Amino acid sequence: MSSTDDESWDEHVRVAVYRAFAAYGRQPTAPELADAAGGSLAVAKQALHRLADARHLVLDECEHVVLAHPFAAAPLGFSVMGGHTLWWGGCAWDSFAIPHLVPGEPEVLIATRCPACGTPHALVVGREAPPPGDQVAHFLVPVARMWDDVLRTCGHQRLFCAESCVDGWLAETGNAKGYVMDLATLWRLAKGWYAGRLEYGYRRREPAKAAEYFAGAGLRGAFWER
Structure with missing residues (x-):
């Protein structure tokens, strides 16, 4: 997968995370994340780590979203x-x-x-x-x-x-x-x-x-x- 593809999945996953929190007060489910990454949960999780590195969100050790400012998972x-x-x-x-x-x-x-x-x-x-x-x-x-x-x-x-x-x-x-x-x-x-x-x-x-x-x-x- 090229860096351009990575950036595209990152943005789809980022938007999915924020919109789930905005609409439901929770992080997206595994199927919702997979849908945002073309059907692949593995690709979605890779995107989550890149987003965390870029300070768009915060993950815990289990790869769950803890913070997607201004939203918190707990x-x-x-x-x-x-x-x-x-x-x-x-x-x-x-x-x-x-x-x-x-x-x-x-x-x-x-x-x-x-x-x-x-x-x-x-x-x-x-x-x-x-x-x-x-x-x-x-x-x-x-x-x-x-x-x-x-x-x-x-x-x-x-x-x-x-x-x-x-x-x-x-x-x-x-x-x-x-x-x-x-x-x-x-x-x-x-x-x-x-x-x-x-x-x-x-x-x-x-x-x-x-x-x-x-x-x-x-x-x-x-x-x-x-």
């Missing part, structure tokens, strides 16, 4: 309920992105707990404007290091009651402070970050374009440099 701290589908959001960023990405789901209910005090939070997040609320998001890992351990990164992009809860959690865990933003900034960050990801021809942003996007959301400084 609970990572956020449930995202639409009118018809329940998703696991990979993190605060990803959870806020889902209503902007999934057709027919312009508004979702995001549920989570403050990592510091355990207070439950439920936010209705839509496409038109940020949700009201005094909660803040804390991102522990800077952009340049996010893919060093992407599951740890996602597990530490959480919503807290207030910055005082962030400070208490940092003191308890011994972590250094990352970046704190309000809900409006988080919403702007999530709004267009994954635009086009369900379609053929999607390309991840190059560093300069990513920096431009972050600045447009009001996020500047060393933490956001790739």
